[in-house]
Structure formats: C-alpha cells, structure tokens
Amino acid sequence: MKILIIGNGGREHALAWKLAQSPRIQRILVSPGNGGTAINQNFRNIAAQTPEEFLKIAQDEAVDITLVGPEVPLAAGVVDLFRSHNQKIFGPTRAAAQLESSKDFAKAFMARHGIPTARYQSFTDANAAHAYIDTHGAPIVVKADGLAAGKGVVVAMTTEAAHAAVDHMLADNTLGAAGARVVIEEFLSGEEASFIVMVDGTHILPLATSQDHKRLGDADTGPNTGGMGAYSPARIITPQLHARIMREIIQPTVQGMAKEGLPFTGFLYAGVMIDNQGNPKTLEFNCRMGDPETQVIMARLRTDFVDVLAHAVNGSLDQIDLDWDHRTALGVVLAASHYPENPRLGDRITGIPPDSDDHVVFHAGTRFTDGGLYTHGGRVLCVVALDQTVKLAQTRAYETIQKIHFEGMYYRRDIGHLGIKQKP
Ligand code: AMP
Numbered sequence: 001m002k003i004l005i006i007g008n009g010g011r012e013h014a015l016a017w018k019l020a021q022s023p024r025i026q027r028i029l030v031s032p033g034n035g036g037t038a039i040n041q042n043f044r045n046i047a048a049q050t051p052e053e054f055l056k057i058a059q060d061e062a063v064d065i066t067l068v069g070p071e072v073p074l075a076a077g078v079v080d081l082f083r084s085h086n087q088k089i090f091g092p093t094r095a096a097a098q099l100e101s102s103k104d105f106a107k108a109f110m111a112r113h114g115i116p117t118a119r120y121q122s123f124t125d126a127n128a129a130h131a132y133i134d135t136h137g138a139p140i141v142v143k144a145d146g147l148a149a150g151k152g153v154v155v156a157m158t159t160e161a162a163h164a165a166v167d168h169m170l171a172d173n174t175l176g177a178a179g180a181r182v183v184i185e186e187f188l189s190g191e192e193a194s195f196i197v198m199v200d201g202t203h204i205l206p207l208a209t210s211q212d213h214k215r216l217g218d219a220d221t222g223p224n225t226g227g228m229g230a231y232s233p234a235r236i237i238t239p240q241l242h243a244r245i246m247r248e249i250i251q252p253t254v255q256g257m258a259k260e261g262l263p264f265t266g267f268l269y270a271g272v273m274i275d276n277q278g279n280p281k282t283l284e285f286n287c288r289m290g291d292p293e294t295q296v297i298m299a300r301l302r303t304d305f306v307d308v309l310a311h312a313v314n315g316s317l318d319q320i321d322l323d324w325d326h327r328t329a330l331g332v333v334l335a336a337s338h339y340p341e342n343p344r345l346g347d348r349i350t351g352i353p354p355d356s357d358d359h360v361v362f363h364a365g366t367r368f369t370d371g372g373l374y375t376h377g378g379r380v381l382c383v384v385a386l387d388q389t390v391k392l393a394q395t396r397a398y399e400t401i402q403k404i405h406f407e408g409m410y411y412r413r414d415i416g417h418l419g420i421k422q423k424p
C-alpha cells in the first residue's frame with residue numbers, strides 16, 4: 001500500500017510514524033514534509049503546494065490512499081479534485097469543509113440542527129457589529145468568518161477590546177477576505193476538550209479524547225497559539241459525557257450534513273466547552289485532526305492505521321474497532337523563541353533521543369540540510385511520553401526534553417495540569 005500524506009507539521013509526522021508501523025505499508029510519501037520525515041528512510045518528502053500538484057504526485061507514484069493533514073488544501077478543494085480523477089483520498093469536500101472554513105456557515109448549520117453552541121450573530125457592517133457589542137457587553141468573542149491561521153478569534157474581556165477586534169477585521173481589513181464577515185458570540189466559560197472522530201459519510205468512529213493547551217504561557221496565560229501541548233485521554237470526558245457529545249453534537253452534525261446534501265467524510269474535530277454543570281457546547285468545528293492532539297492520539301493507537309484508513313475511504317468504518325494503549329500520552333511542544341509572533345529560525349537542533357516504548361519525538365518546524373537538523377518554524381518539536389498517570393507521563397516528557405537543545409527553545413512547564421488537578 002502506498003500512502004500520501006499532505007502537510008508538513010507535527011500532526012503529519014505523527015500520522016506517518018503510525019502508518020509506517022503497518023505491515024501493509026510499501027511506501028509513505030509526505031508532501032511537503034519536514035525534517036523528521038526527511039531523515040527517516042521509511043518516508044520520502046516531495047515538494048508541492050497546490051491541489052493540482054498533490055494530484056500529480058498521487059498519479060505519478062500510483063498512490064493508493066491520500067490523507068490530508070491541514071485545512072487549507074481542504075478548503076481549496078483537494079478532495080473534490082482527487083475524487084474527480086478517481087483517486088482515493090480521506091478528507092471533506094470543499095463544501096463540507098465549510099464547517100471549518102466559514103464560522104458563519106458552521107453557526108447557522110448548528111442553529112438549523114439544534115446543536116448546542118454559543119448564541120451568536122454575523123456581521124459585515126462594522127456599525128451594526130459595534131452596536132451588538134454595546135447591547136451585549138463583555139466578555140464577548142469576536143471571530144473572523146474565514147480561515148485565519150489561528151489569528152481569527154478574539155476573546156474580549158472588555159467591550160473596548162471587542163470594538164478594536166471589529167475595527168481590525170471589518171474596517172482595517174487586517175485579515176483580508178477571512179475577516180470581511182465576523183461572528184460575534186456569547187463568551188462560554190468552563191473547560192475545553194478536543195473530540196475528534198473519523199467519518200466515512202455515514203458511519204462515525206470516535207478517536208481517543210484529548211485536551212490541548214492553546215495559550216502560550218503557563219497556567220493558560222498569554223496569547224493563543226496553534227497549541228503548546230496536549231494529553232490523551234481527557235480526564236473530563238467521562239463515559240456519560242462522551243455519550244452525550246456523540247448524541248447532541250457529533251451525530252446531529254454528521255446526519256445534518258448528509259441531509260443537506262453535503263455528506264461529511266474525513267476527520268471531524270469538535271472543540272467543546274464543558275461548563276461547570278457538565279454541559280457540553282460546541283466552540284468550533286475543524287475538518288481535520290488537531291495539532292498537537294494527533295501526536296498524543298497516534299501514540300496511543302494500537303490498531304493498524306492503514307486498515308482504519310482503508311475502511312474510511314471505502315465507507316465501512318462500522319466494521320472496525322479501535323484498540324488504545326491504556327496509558328496516558330502527554331506531548332509538550334518545543335517552540336522557537338518569539339513564537340507565535342515572529343519565531344526565530346535556522347538554529348541547529350541537537351540531542352533528540354531515539355524513540356522508545358515510552359517516548360517519541362515528533363518534528364514540526366524542522367529542516368534537514370547539510371547533514372544537520374535546523375529549526376524552520378514556530379512549533380519545532382513535540383515530545384510525547386507515555387505512562388500510567390498524567391503526572392508520570394508529564395515527568396517523563398520533561399525528563400526527555402532535558403536532552404534536547406536549540407537556541408531560544410521555549411516550552412510550557414505545566415502541560416497536563418488540568419488532568420493532574422482532576423486526579424487520574
Ligand atoms: P476557535 O478557533 O473557534 O476554537 O477559538 C480559539 C479559542 O478561543 C478556543 O479554543 C477557545 O479557547 C476560545 N474561544 C472560542 N470561542 C469561545 C467562546 N464562545 N467562549 C470562550 N472562549 C472561546
């Protein structure tokens with residue numbers, strides 16, 4: 001079996017690492033890939049950027065299944081293009097990917113199908129948006145409608161901050177077309193979790209739960225980032241809450257998309273907020289796996305992922321069960337200095353230990369050149385450790401990090417704190 005993975009992050013390295021464990025794998029291509037997929041002989045990196053270029057790789061290399069990591073090629077229609085050329089690919093069509101690529105689409109969809117989420121209104125007119133903020137007060141959340149690489153959400157604790165966000169997006173156009181429409185919604189408090197499932201159009205296969213740490217600083221302070229660390233399973237998702245999220249959020253979404261003529265295929269990621277009474281509400285949908293959630297989820301998956309993927313593209317996800325390592329996996333992102341604003345690039349990385357049964361280091365923003373590994377992005381590595389409890393996995397992850405060095409390396413010291421507070 002030949003598999004093509006589209007993307008270049010830690011998520012894609014973790015997917016490649018897991019797929020490579022399958023005896024059915026003949027070759028894994030990663031496009032464009034990173035330093036971690038370049039140095040491993042199981043993988044081959046191929047440079048490409050557009051859906052047409054990815055299709056050419058799949059055709060030239062006689063790829064059996066393509067797996068899409070990031071949202072941008074999905075929103076650009078890579079799945080539609082592959083399907084029109086009879087190439088098997090796992091991901092949503094451009095129209096179905098609107099669940100992520102348009103917050104306005106996602107909110108209106110949830111309203112139509114009674115899926116719990118924050119109350120909201122959409123605006124293209126700045127004056128109307130300002131008036132809405134004045135009526136509702138702070139805290140309040142302002143979101144750019146389109147894809148904005150993690151920069152499109154402002155959780156405003158004051159009305160001044162909310163007005164400023166509206167001015168940036170609607171008046172100054174700082175996010176371009178992505179910010180030409182904004183969603184303004186009710187602030188939700190509680191604890192967040194990442195609930196990710198695989199969908200083949202009809203059947204739903206839930207993956208292990210996880211929790212991300214979006215803020216840059218310890219104790220969840222500082223600016224939002226792509227994610228500074230994650231652990232799986234999420235302690236807050238009890239079996240009862242799991243059943244409820246499936247019943248109230250995931251199933252109505254998959255059924256609703258099918259009913260509206262946009263059957264969903266691919267990874268469906270619901271970011272959920274659980275309030276202090278234990279009620280879940282949808283914060284957002286992503287149409288892909290999370291990063292760094294993938295790194296901890298793949299570290300725990302025991303089932304052959306090639307088998308899972310084959311069922312996913314053949315519409316038979318009801319015919320497979322997933323088997324999980326019972327241990328907790330905890331991943332800490334090692335970022336470049338000045339991430340996320342202006343990450344420093346080009347520093348030599350040393351000391352990455354070889355994988356073992358209880359730890360593995362996934363690459364994200366790395367580049368292999370002149371016989372060495374260099375930093376090449378904001379999030380550089382993700383160090384994942386496995387152990388019996390969140391606390392033990394955390395200790396093991398931080399021990400492993402001590403061996404790794406690059407200039408300006410920054411990481412949070414408290415990944416997993418929510419899981420530790422709740423007692424494993
Ligand atoms: P999103 O890209 O929609 O997930 O938003 C990014 C982050 O902003 C989320 O992970 C939450 O931490 C926060 N957020 C988004 N929407 C809300 C909301 N309605 N209330 C509180 N926090 C939110």
Ligand code: GLY
Pocket residue numbers: 212226227286289290291292293
């Ligand atoms: N870690 C959050 C995301 O992938 O969107």
